[in-house]
Amino acid sequence: MRRGKTWLAGVSGVLAAAMLSLAAAQDDEARVVLISIDGLMPSSYTSADSARLVPNLARLAAGGAYADGVVGVLPTVTYPSHTTLITGVTPARHGIYDNRILDPENRSSAAWHWYARAIKVPTLPMAARARGLRAAGVFWPVTVGMDLDYVLPEYARSRHPESLTMLRALSWPRTFIDSVEHTRQRPFDWPLTDRDRTDFTTFLLRTVDPHVLLVHLIDLDTAQHEHGPGSREANEMLARIDGYVGEIAEAVRSAGRADRTHLVVVSDHGFLPLQQQVQPNAAFKREGLLRVNDRGDVVSWDAYFHSSGGAGFVYLRDPAVRPRVEAILRALQADGKNGIREVWTAEELKSRGAHPEAAFGLDVVDGFYTSAAHDVVVKPSTSRGGHGFAPDRTALHASFIIGGPSVQKRGSLGVIRMTSIAPTLAGILRVSLAPSDSPPLELGGK
Secondary structure, eight states, X not given: OHHHHHHHHHHHHHHHHHHHHHHTTTOOOOEEEEEEETTOOTHHHHSTTHHHHOHHHHHHHHHSEEOSEEEXXXXXXXXXXXXXXXXXXXXXXHSOOSSBOOOTTOTTSSXXXXXXXXXXXXXXXXXXXXXXXXXXXXXXXTOBTOOOSEEEOOOOSOXXXXXXXXXXXXXXXXXXXXXXXXXXXXXXXSSOXXXXXXXXXXXXXXXXXXSEEEEEEOHHHHHHHHHOTTOHHHHHHHHHHHXXXXXXXXXXXXXXXXXXXXXXXXXXXXXXXXXXXXXXHHHHHHTTSEEEXXXXXXXXXXXXXXXXXXXXXXXXXXXXXXXXXXXXXXXXXXXXXXXXXXXXXHHHHHHHTOOTTOSEEEEEOTEEEEOSOOSOSEEEOSOSEEOBSOTTSGGGOBOEEEESTTOOOOEEOOEEEGGGHHHHHHHHHTOOOSOXXXXXXXXXXX
């Protein structure tokens, strides 16, 4: 009986969405469908083989404008980057400094920055809503609690199916997931896949007609972490995701809104293959600056290394230990076996717009990763591919493709900055954001 009531609620949700779509049918405002393919590298659509390997991405790039590379933010990880994509500012300004919150004792069970209230500046969907436009999100990072017309927030505390129950409670409207299940005539399993996320996206395009729709597809990132960038498994996943992009484009066309819709494909970072990982907390533990119990849990600390993949950030509980900690980091860097490319001071982190409360940061060389573990200083990497490194390396460049009625300029835009993307989209939607760290892109031609 409970399941029957759920499906009835789903039918009600579908009908409500259809009514909203009818009411919006005469709306000629611009639309933006922003699709993030996590970990997509520009070579995917700029290579000579792109038309064969990713025909939908190649078609979008050929008919619009694209970047040869996008210089991202530090660290080049998912949550800071995605928040920059919809704000136009660096992590130090928007407030989402990393994927995971700083929590050396792990009292939060490895919580991420799930919640929209942590964002300190206006976002693209929030600005759209303020102008009376409809906004929606599908698994976009940092959208739990964001005031959107429809939202399936990114929230995944575990691989247990209980997480789907929590996601139903966090989504809006409350019948959103039920409505999509009813439309596709089968329930969702956990964890969700990009196939599922595409079903949510096409449902919204066909029924709700949002002016701005944020979509996060994550399975390519997972494949590259597990098997490495350029692996057979990663390439197969990319081809599958290219098909999903084609489905989303077709949903726009079949809804009759191609003449006012801008289809935008972005990513958050590139990837590097990995072999080793460095763990500065092992040195801090050895020097008595970090203390653990018999189970290896951190119980107290004066200095702690917060890992962000290819980069990491050192926090101090006692500022008096700063000279001692810097000496440890410089000694680690001096030994080439540790793979430390650069050590940043707090002033250098400030200039890069990263982790404003950290005392130090570090970047590692190609082939290395970082970890917050503390058993040994260096060990084999547990991932075959990764990101998080400083964004200046070409391999870490993110992606950008845009097509739509406002795009008069065609072809390559060269290498752009990630902070230019949000102000560009804000101009298309005629909404205002906080002053950006970069000017909007010129898409109007000459």
